[in-house]
Amino acid sequence: AIKNETAPAAWTYSNIEHMKTQLKQLGLGVDWNREIATCKPEYYKWEQWLFTELFKKGLIYKKTATVNWDPVDGTVLANEQVIDGRGWRSGALVEKRDIPQYFMKITAYAEELLTDLDKLDGWPEQVKTMQRNWIGKSFGCEVEFPILGLSDKLQVGNLKVYTTRPDTLMGATYVAVAAEHALATLAAHNNPQLAEFIAECKRGSVAEADVATAEKKGMDTGLFVTHPLNGEQLPVWVANYVLASYGEGAVMAVPAHDERDFEFANKYNLPIKAVIKNTGTDVLPMTEHGVLFNSSQFDGLNFEESTDAISSALSVKNLGKKRTQFRLRDWGVSRQRYWGCPIPIIHCATCGEVPVPAEQLPVVLPEDVVMDGVGSPIKKDPSFYETTCPTCNGKATRETDTLDTFFESSWYFARYASFDADKMCDERANYWLPVDQYVGGIEHAILHLLYARFFNKLMRDVGLIKNDEPFTNLLTQGMVLKDGSKMSKSKGNTVDPQALIDTYGADTARLFMMFAAPPEQSLEWADSGVEGAHRFLKRLWKATFDHVELGVTTAYTHGELSTELKLLRRQLHQTIAKVADDYGRRHSFNTAISSVMELMNALAKIETTDAVSRAIRQEVLENVALLLSPIVPHICQALWAELKPNSTILDAAWPEANKAAMVQDEVEYVVQVNGKLRGNMTVAKSMEKSAIEALAVTQPFVQKHLEGVSVKKIIVVPNKLVNIVAA
RNA sequence: GCCGGGAUGGCGGAAUUGGUAGACGCACCGGACUCAAAAUCCGGCGGUUGUGAGAUCGUGGGGGUUCGAUUCCCCCUCCCGGCACCA
Numbered sequence: 001a002i003k004n005e006t007a008p009a010a011w012t013y014s015n016i017e018h019m020k021t022q023l024k025q026l027g028l029g030v031d032w033n034r035e036i037a038t039c040k041p042e043y044y045k046w047e048q049w050l051f052t053e054l055f056k057k058g059l060i061y062k063k064t065a066t067v068n069w070d071p072v073d074g075t076v077l078a079n080e081q082v083i084d085g086r087g088w089r090s091g092a093l094v095e096k097r098d099i100p101q102y103f104m105k106i107t108a109y110a111e112e113l114l115t116d117l118d119k120l121d122g123w124p125e126q127v128k129t130m131q132r133n134w135i136g137k138s139f140g141c142e143v144e145f146p147i148l149g150l151s152d153k154l155q156v157g158n159l160k161v162y163t164t165r166p167d168t169l170m171g172a173t174y175v176a177v178a179a180e181h182a183l184a185t186l187a188a189h190n191n192p193q194l195a196e197f198i199a200e201c202k203r204g205s206v207a208e209a210d211v212a213t214a215e216k217k218g219m220d221t222g223l224f225v226t227h228p229l230n231g232e233q234l235p236v237w238v239a240n241y242v243l244a245s246y247g248e249g250a251v252m253a254v255p256a257h258d259e260r261d262f263e264f265a266n267k268y269n270l271p272i273k274a275v276i277k278n279t280g281t282d283v284l285p286m287t288e289h290g291v292l293f294n295s296s297q298f299d300g301l302n303f304e305e306s307t308d309a310i311s312s313a314l315s316v317k318n319l320g321k322k323r324t325q326f327r328l329r330d331w332g333v334s335r336q337r338y339w340g341c342p343i344p345i346i347h348c349a350t351c352g353e354v355p356v357p358a359e360q361l362p363v364v365l366p367e368d369v370v371m372d373g374v375g376s377p378i379k380k381d382p383s384f385y386e387t388t389c390p391t392c393n394g395k396a397t398r399e400t401d402t403l404d405t406f407f408e409s410s411w412y413f414a415r416y417a418s419f420d421a422d423k424m425c426d427e428r429a430n431y432w433l434p435v436d437q438y439v440g441g442i443e444h445a446i447l448h449l450l451y452a453r454f455f456n457k458l459m460r461d462v463g464l465i466k467n468d469e470p471f472t473n474l475l476t477q478g479m480v481l482k483d484g485s486k487m488s489k490s491k492g493n494t495v496d497p498q499a500l501i502d503t504y505g506a507d508t509a510r511l512f513m514m515f516a517a518p519p520e521q522s523l524e525w526a527d528s529g530v531e532g533a534h535r536f537l538k539r540l541w542k543a544t545f546d547h548v549e550l551g552v553t554t555a556y557t558h559g560e561l562s563t564e565l566k567l568l569r570r571q572l573h574q575t576i577a578k579v580a581d582d583y584g585r586r587h588s589f590n591t592a593i594s595s596v597m598e599l600m601n602a603l604a605k606i607e608t609t610d611a612v613s614r615a616i617r618q619e620v621l622e623n624v625a626l627l628l629s630p631i632v633p634h635i636c637q638a639l640w641a642e643l644k645p646n647s648t649i650l651d652a653a654w655p656e657a658n659k660a661a662m663v664q665d666e667v668e669y670v671v672q673v674n675g676k677l678r679g680n681m682t683v684a685k686s687m688e689k690s691a692i693e694a695l696a697v698t699q700p701f702v703q704k705h706l707e708g709v710s711v712k713k714i715i716v717v718p719n720k721l722v723n724i725v726a727a
Numbered sequence: 728g729c730c731g732g733g734a735u736g737g738c739g740g741a742a743u744u745g746g747u748a749g750a751c752g753c754a755c756c757g758g759a760c761u762c763a764a765a766a767u768c769c770g771g772c773g774g775u776u777g778u779g780a781g782a783u784c785g786u787g788g789g790g791g792u793u794c795g796a797u798u799c800c801c802c803c804u805c806c807c808g809g810c811a812c813c814a
């Protein structure tokens with residue numbers, strides 16, 4: 001909006017109009033009565049209502065979290081907008097700020113989000129795997145290390161870590177904490193050098209990819225902890241590879257059996273103690289499971305046994321226990337940007353955080369604003385944020401943060417189902433939901449699809465809908481790439497289909513796109529090939545009109561057929577069967593189209609115009625129009641009206657393959673010698689396996705390759721292939 | 728780094744359950760039609776070799792299982808998506 005010198009609302013509405021025009025020009029069948037815009041108060045009113053309900057239930061809470069602050073633009077930046085530590089527009093060095101923000105307790109649903117994946121038979125396995133890994137349920141132990149030498153007055157308690165490898169506990173040689181950890185803060189109190197190191201860590205990126213690939217750095221805190229089982233004193237380090245947001249923000253380091261600890265220990269000359277061996281390699285770091293040694297009373301135990309024994313030993317000392325842990329974190333939904341749904345909270349000096357009462361919703365975002373590029377307009381607008389407390393009627397201020405846009409996209413499908421309801425959604429949602437077929441880019445495999453599943457469960461639990469999961473079947477489209485990377489609004493490398501529609505018409509544009517690649521595969525966008533799609537439609541058009549010009553006829557039903565016509569009719573019905581399977585089961589539109597092209601190529605070779613030939617031609621053309629109608633509807637309707645005057649293709653039934661027409665009395669066998677193709681033979685369908693073997697061996701092209709060798713074995717794959725093994 | 732995918736002719740892709748690699752289309756080459764061009768129609772089109780029939784190699788690289796591997800297993804390379812504030 002800043003770049004285009006317009007208000008975000010005007011910009012958004014004009015984009016919606018542009019996109020709608022294109023969708024209409026492509027001839028898509030959309031019920032525009034149900035159109036919604038998530039930036040309109042009629043829509044976001046309901047998610048504000050849900051927010052207040054969840055807030056009251058304790059499923060939304062506030063805590064401080066770190067954001068990227070651009071001191072020049074006076075705004076918070078998304079991770080994507082920080083490039084090499086600098087703001088993408090201003091180029092200013094980005095600072096970190098800890099500010100209070102609202103979080104959704106998605107972790108309260110972690111177990112259900114995980115187990116319900118098993119119900120989603122209509123989802124691709126890869127998406128379910130990604131979600132399982134993201135939720136990341138792991139089984140391990142929490143282990144406590146008493147801290148040495150700190151005054152009891154500080155009351156920091158023990159240093160707690162979480163580990164999935166309790167079997168390696170006896171090999172722990174140091175512990176490491178994240179820069180954000182309380183113990184790091186404490187140790188830095190009288191240690192300026194450490195304080196500077198911690199500050200440096202905090203300046204770094206918060207993105208996990210950056211943390212994981214950064215050079216490992218650390219600093220000794222000078223503090224020691226006691227190993228809970230062997231009583232050894234272990235040094236406490238601050239390390240940049242420890243994630244503050246996972247587990248306890250602290251790890252026990254076992255360099256002998258962990259890659260990252262190993263690298264770190266080598267760099268800082270920390271001791272490395274091997275305690276696990278298996279039958280494979282003993283080169284360190286050895287990260288596989290094995291049998292314990294160097295572990296006193298636990299020697300000789302395997303992974304499961306040692307996990308039980310060590311967790312028991314910890315329990316006895318009250319210094320640890322078994323625990324399951326999720327990688328999933330709560331979802332931070334506060335955004336400090338203007339363009340979004342206002343968070344419906346009022347801050348009152350007396351009553352604290354008060355959710356806006358339902359009768360006062362929606363909290364409307366003013367659309368008539370000037371974007372000066374510095375900060376959010378509503379944060380500077382007293383007419384927006386000055387209000388009275390709904391509880392005590394005293395002076396109060398509105399929350400000026402807005403919601404993450406994922407909030408909007410997490411439930412729109414439920415609103416489509418009851419688009420004009422005077423609540424978030426009504427009984428009609430239960431009629432329509434779950435969505436039969438959801439289609440979306442693979443880039444949404446985790447975040448959007450997990451949030452939508454989460455929202456579905458939240459809406460179920462406030463009594464709005466009944467289903468447990470929002471989407472029965474999921475088709476994940478591959479990315480459309482341009483110049484090697486994802487085509488997207490934020491990259492600004494999108495291609496407008498308008499030029500194709502203008503030059504060739506909607507049907508050619510549709511056929512070309514559907515023919516280019518299967519939908520689940522990523523595709524580098526290129527226009528080459530659009531000519532071919534256009535040519536095919538012209539050929540189809542001409543074939544139909546050439547046929548109709550000779551007079552109206554009816555499709556073949558019975559009567560004697562020449563071999564040529566019989567073969568064509570068999571191909572027709574095989575094509576009908578294949579297209580139905582490609583559309584319905586495989587979502588493989590490109591192969592459906594190519595099989596119709598093959599059929600049309602075969603039809604073009606038939607030149608006879610007697611009554612039976614014309615009846616077969618009529619049958620082929622009618623069916624081709626029907627099969628292609630979902631992809632090129634306009635042309636197919638026009639052709640249908642020629643083939644069957646006074647009728648419309650929308651009233652016609654979807655074709656069914658005729659089994660009798662597909663019967664074959666002869667089959668072609670591929671004949672191989674030692675797996676190498678040597679020729680083909682045509683065999684009566686009824687021929688016995690032994691006769692097929694005998695016939696194959698006598699073929700001249702087989703005999704040639706059997707000179708000087710003898711047949712060891714013959715493999716017959718029914719209706720396909722014979723392989724003669726000879727040596 | 729971790730998680731999930733992918734790699735097949737000059738190009739997009741096909742081969743659905745381990746069974747003819749390259750369907751269909753693009754581009755290109757040759758021919759027909761034309762004064763000429765466009766359009767259209769016909770034919771060719773993975774590499775090497777051979778006059779030819781054919782032979783042989785070939786699905787990112789290396790190994791393995793199998794009568795038979797683009798397909799299954801192990802190792803590796805490169806590319807794409809995601810990594811919690813792009814959505």
